[in-house]
Amino acid sequence: MSLIEEDDVRGGRGVFKEISAEDDDMQPTVIESLCMNCYENGSTRLLLTKIPFFKEIIISSFACAHCHWSNTEIQSAGRIQDQGVRYTLRVRTKEDMNREVVKADSATTRIPELDFEIPAYTQKGSLSTIEGLIERAAAGLEQDQPIRKTTSPEVAEKIDKFIEKLKKLNDVEQEFTLVIDDPSGNSFVENPHAPQKDEALCVLHYKRTSQQDTQLGIKADEDAEEDNAEPPGNDINTLRNEVLMFNTNCPECNVPASTNMKLVQIPHFKEVIIMATNCDSCGHRTNEVKSGGATEDVGTKITLHLTDSSDMSRDLLKSETCSVLIPELEFELGMAAVGGKFTTLEGLLKDIKDLIVSKNPFICGDSATPGRAEKIELFGKKIDQIMAGKMDVHIILDDPAGNSYLQNVYAPDPDPELTVEKYERTFEQNEDLGLNDMKTDNYQ
Structure with missing residues (x-):
């Protein structure tokens, strides 16, 4: 240093x-x-x-x-994320070409309609728009055209025709698909409709393969059996009564810090792992909750009808696989957006407001568009009205892993305003959770 x-x-x-x-x-x-x-x-x-x-x-x-x-x-300069990310966007209008795109150098870019692909590590990382991304790809193909026309005229002619098709995408005469697949999880495609759901954009978080870990320079678990062996004396009962500590880096200033971890039993639910990080350098604090058990056989959808401001004090566990919906506001928060949290309903709504209103970089500067700031501000006021008990809305926690929880204040009696629905997961939900390729029977 x-x-x-x-x-x-x-x-x-x-x-x-x-x-x-x-x-x-x-x-x-x-x-x-x-x-x-x-x-x-x-x-x-x-x-x-x-x-x-x-x-x-x-x-x-x-x-x-x-x-x-x-x-x-x-x-x-940040750390590689726990999961890879794949953005699939249907480009339908000229406005879609102005979406902000953060493309890491480890990301692969594809346009299936043209059978076109930019492999990982062939371009440097960039902060651009979709139009800029396509123009950069066309410029890269044009770079060696003078040499090709001399050495291989037929190949150069085919590439010229392809470059012409690539440039026509900027006019959006026909819909096309843009796929950005980044195993490091450090790429991003803007949702211009935030905080509402973007119907044209699909975001998939997935578990990396061992080959992708090798490409990113992550050490493979070659001695998995040795690393996973349980240390003497560290049985589950001992862990329940201890606060474990391990070294990490502050997510805000990247200075070395420490993270505390403890197993906690939630009444009428299950065991969870609470992790808290405090930075002595910048004062940043963060906490995260992860499930201490296995993925449930079925998904869980919890619907709460807010009828009084006292509902804001209900305890809530939102796992990192849980999405939050408020139908009256046409709002949907995808899984992993605010991570796993053990808080109150009011605390969750405050985190949503901070994420959409206070920490949103796309309402100012070059990324801002007319009317967007007003919509975001109006959304923040509606969240304040919900927390004050002045709006009649429904809060839906949809967790395909079944590891989320909302307190029943009438327990053990049924709660008239709370509905808990168990459902069978779809193939796409199992794919998001990494269960389709998981083999647990007759494993050799």
């Missing part, structure tokens, strides 16, 4: 800072580097910053004063 980084950590400021015009410390680092175009010396500017709803990033910009060649790129 450099002396500058040590001073930042000791001062509690962190290495990565949010972009601010009033921050005097937001100055890029300038490094003299070799120009790969003319082989003279140019300069590279590096800026370490954070993007809301994304991760810490490193923005680099190279410029050569001799041949005037320039290049910019974005690299993720």
Whole structure:
């Protein structure tokens, strides 16, 4: 660690800072580097910053004063996510071409209608729009066309025709599909209809294969049997009475911190694992809840009719596989959006408001569109009315894994305003949970 980084950590400021015009410390680092175009010396500017709803990033910009060649790129400086992510978007209008896209260098981009694919690690990470993504792909194909026309005229002619088809996508004369598959989980496609559900965009989180872990540089569990062996004396009864601690990094400033973990039994439900992280450097606190048991045989849908402000004090367990719906607001929060939480109903609504209103980067700057900020602000006011008991709405917790819970204040008697429905999962839900490829019978 450099002396500058040590001073930042000791001062509690962190290495990565949010972009601010009033921050005097937001100055890029300038490094003299070799120009790969003319082989003279140019300069590279590096800026370490954070993007809301994304991760810490490193923005680099190279410029050569001799041949005037320039290049910019974005690299993720955050940790690899627990799951990969696949975005599937049906592009139907010109407005869809303006969606913001964060494409990590580990992401694969496909357009099935053209049988076109940009493999992983063939392009640097970028923050662009769908239109910019397509233009960059076309420019990459055009780069070596002069050489191809000399050496392989037939191949060059076919590529010219394909480039023409690729550029016509920007006019959106016909619908097409854009797929961004990133095993690192660090890519993102904007939902312009937030907080409402985007019918044209499908987001799938999946478990990485061992080959994908190898490509990302994650160590494979070659000694799984040895690593998973239970240490002497660490039986389940001992774990229930202890608070375990392990080292991690602060998700806000990336400074080393510690996470506490404990098994807790929820009355009338099951056992869960509560994890809490406190950062002494920046003061950031976060907590997360994970199920301590197996995935249930059936999914669970919990529907609560809010009739009084006292409902806000009901205990609530939202697992990371649970989605939240408010039909009266046409609102749906997908699984893993706010992670697993053990809180009250009021606490969940406050987290939803903060996520949509306070921490939404797409209501200001270049990403803002007319009317979007007003819609987001109106949504925040409706959430406040729900918490004050002034709106008659239904809260639906839909968890295909069956690991979510909402307190019945009349227990053990039935709650007249609470409905718990068990249902058989669909193939798509089993696919999201990674159960379709899981073999548990006659395993060898």
